[in-house]
Amino acid sequence: MLSTMQDVPLTISRILEHGRKVHSTAQVTTWTGEAEPERRTFAEIGNRAAQLAHALHDELGVRESDVLGTLMWNNSQHMEAYFGIPCMGAVLHTLNLRLPPEQLAWIVNHAADRVVLVNGSLLPLLAPLLPHLAPVEHVVVVGPGDTSVLEGCAPQVHDYEELLAGRSTTYDWPELDERTAAAMCYTSGTTGEPKGIVYSHRSIYVHSMQVNMAESMGLTDADITLPVVPMFHVNAWGLPHAVFMVGVSVLLPDRFLQPGPLAEMIASERPTHAAAVPTIWQGLLAELEANPRDISSLRTVTIGGSACPPSLMAAFDELHGVRVCHAWGMTETSPLGSLAHPPSGLSAEEEWPYRVSQGRFPAGVEARLAAPGGGFAPWDGASPGELEVRGPWIAGAYFGGVGAEPVRPEDRFSPDGWLRTGDVGVITPDGYLTLTDRAKDVIKSGGEWISSVALENALMAHDAVAEAAVIAVPDDKWDERPLAVVVFKEGEKSVPYEELRDFLGENIARWQLPERWAVVESVPKTSVGKFDKKVLRAQYAEGGLDVTELGRSTTS
């Protein structure tokens, strides 16, 4: 039987036109570092998004499906690009300004950005790359900056405000299929080349609804949100589009991401919600200790991007009365994957294990744990598996490059289309996820998995141990077994391996205890300070580690 419902595509232009009309007076405030921030209403953002689209169409020749890069901080002009570009049918490609220059260039070329919008303050980063960016025909400079660095560059250079000036403030947005590409973002790619994810109008629309659901961030027009998380980091977790849907005012920090200015803008603009990675909050906490300010306007703070130290959550609770909500997601998941609101009706103490977990899945995110021995692990809070997810805002492929079909590497997507997250974890019967390890680091021993992270944490609890990394090494009988690589604290090198193994045995099951041990001066690290287990594995394979093998403990 046919439904009699209207067939209305879920497009970003509907969010934009709703926000500029029904929530016309909601504010976008951009911190400027000066006495007065820049203030615009949603109506003004809507007007200027239309002007931008006219300029791009008429002046720069931008057409549907063209890709436009943005190398910008969180500011009102970036909001305008967030709407103007996808609504006209083009693709917003946010560029991560923290990437190594050669990676940035690789990404711009792979996505074939025809235009780059760049904040004036970021010209010194872009200018030296331009000779290597063949697809870029136009550079649009947003805000003040030294444009002399662009002299002699191949692309045409435009001033953002000059481009917009005098153009029509309405645009007859095309009625796009909701599956049209709207925005793209590359994962930073710690292994291999960066991978592009292309969001659709539909995925962004439905994700925006989820962000605004009471069970998620639950924002309304009574809120002011502060997305500290960059707009080049998975669309600032969906906030720029979500706020236009319900009229949430926005405070944007531009390039002022240091603890001092952040504390200042919170105290003076009084946001009710904020979103950022843990390191930002750690810095803010220290700043507030040194230099107290009132941040009590914050009702709740969403923390994601990496696991949040429980001590940080507790400190915000106790010192500032600010509730931290832990969240998990990936570039591939738009990013809302799970949020750690505890179930209702619990005491603060009972809530704690839920709050420090990665959180509960919303209805739009189906989850399963691919078990070590095949099949799927039960949701019993104990059986680990690799997390796989499915849903309308979750990637099913990666961008294949200009003119190429999307690619679906089989180590990242299951045959039935689920995303393999590369994370290993457990899920409780009530749907709360706790991640325990990366799938590539887990030790696959006799059809069971041993968490490298659990062994490392247990080892580092020993008084003599400064650092410990555990990697999988080949084993004839068990396929893989753990190798513990230990860094002793100064002057503690005498602790025998047997003693460390017995110490581990107090908290770790016998069959998981490492037989192989090595001592090193320091654990090799990646550029962001994580243990670089690739290097350790290569060292082991080349015989570069002095490994001792203890008598095997019982492994049944």
Add this chain to the structure above:
Amino acid sequence: MLSTMQDVPLTISRILEHGRKVHSTAQVTTWTGEAEPERRTFAEIGNRAAQLAHALHDELGVRESDVLGTLMWNNSQHMEAYFGIPCMGAVLHTLNLRLPPEQLAWIVNHAADRVVLVNGSLLPLLAPLLPHLAPVEHVVVVGPGDTSVLEGCAPQVHDYEELLAGRSTTYDWPELDERTAAAMCYTSGTTGEPKGIVYSHRSIYVHSMQVNMAESMGLTDADITLPVVPMFHVNAWGLPHAVFMVGVSVLLPDRFLQPGPLAEMIASERPTHAAAVPTIWQGLLAELEANPRDISSLRTVTIGGSACPPSLMAAFDELHGVRVCHAWGMTETSPLGSLAHPPSGLSAEEEWPYRVSQGRFPAGVEARLAAPGGGFAPWDGASPGELEVRGPWIAGAYFGGVGAEPVRPEDRFSPDGWLRTGDVGVITPDGYLTLTDRAKDVIKSGGEWISSVALENALMAHDAVAEAAVIAVPDDKWDERPLAVVVFKEGEKSVPYEELRDFLGENIARWQLPERWAVVESVPKTSVGKFDKKVLRAQYAEGGLDVTELGRSTTS
């Protein structure tokens, strides 16, 4: 460019499986009128929905696209039908048990219900209709009732619990296209035949998200909702599906809709949210006055279905600390059309005009006002027009009957596919709707509209007037002009029309004042007590009213 997002259909089975798994312990409590209500968990509802689907498939031969009627109160078995039937690909057709029997029969035949699920207590209503319900092959009796009334009836009779018993509690739900028909509901049709609206999986999924958005009902797993609004009344405003999405517990009143039992179930089960039409709340208010009980668990109450008297809203505020939120919708709008949360930051006094309006549109409901003279009226809070709406959960056609194409009467749908609501109103610049009249009752005078309701309300404010109805009558010069039909209070028949006209002139623009007047003993009424203007118009056309025409006032 292709998006790389997964193509996951938005289906009800995803809501069901999420709710039964992630929110397995949320409760569905059905009032029984006895010491203990019936309590089931979402897990149990999910198990039984699967059992129901197996029974329908294996025992009754139900297949995809088959239509199944439910003649049921709000209870847990009705929830099971809400999920089991659409998830298996069949269509849930909720039957309004308050309709005149002949209309009910017409609807069952028009929709071709193959099966009717009926509460035992409603068998006396169904049994006499069965001989006239040719498509019905099976009757499933839910709960206790006198089945002897079914003896000799043509359809096969089944007991609900016997059908379910022993069947598998999981079902391999088909992966349906999200535009598949999921549920249907007929408008009661005050004019002409009832009209069927067919909701899709997609429309119900997206509507459920909207219900749960913080700006709408904003429900979470900390809530218990009490849908007093019947599940045959536009799917109880979407609540049964919405609750499974976020784990809201539900209190269902079954047939206990009288003020006494309602007050009792609120006091003992402590719901935090409730939804009902104004008359229910009016009754509850009187009951609480006579027989005080604690209803303070209610955080907010959604009122819709017809305009809510401001006095009622104020009484709940002041006497019980319960916040009433006015809402507007139609069977054709799933029904969430607008909700009257005031903008943030206002005083209670400033909030009031917003709270008594029909409310603000969410992003999924685009609205426009078709102006009297063609084109669209501005959103200025003053210019009236017929409300037209568009969106993913709004009807674009009516069910055409078995095997027939959907129908799109041009008085109900614009050429570009918007729903013509038949309501006339104004919209403020910030998107708040106030309905002023029905389109068929408005007086179209010289290209401008005169609200019959505004004239009636103004007239009834006169001390001598008991009732007043205003209808449009043909006019050579102005196309239509208002005719005021007045019922005087006992012993007040001497007030001259000129005096009434001058009284109106204090609040109504001169050009809108009626020239034509008539007095009657009483205004004819419909079965639900509304003014029956069809009858008045007929009386006027047949010369059955004693009309006096005053000297025309200035009409420019």
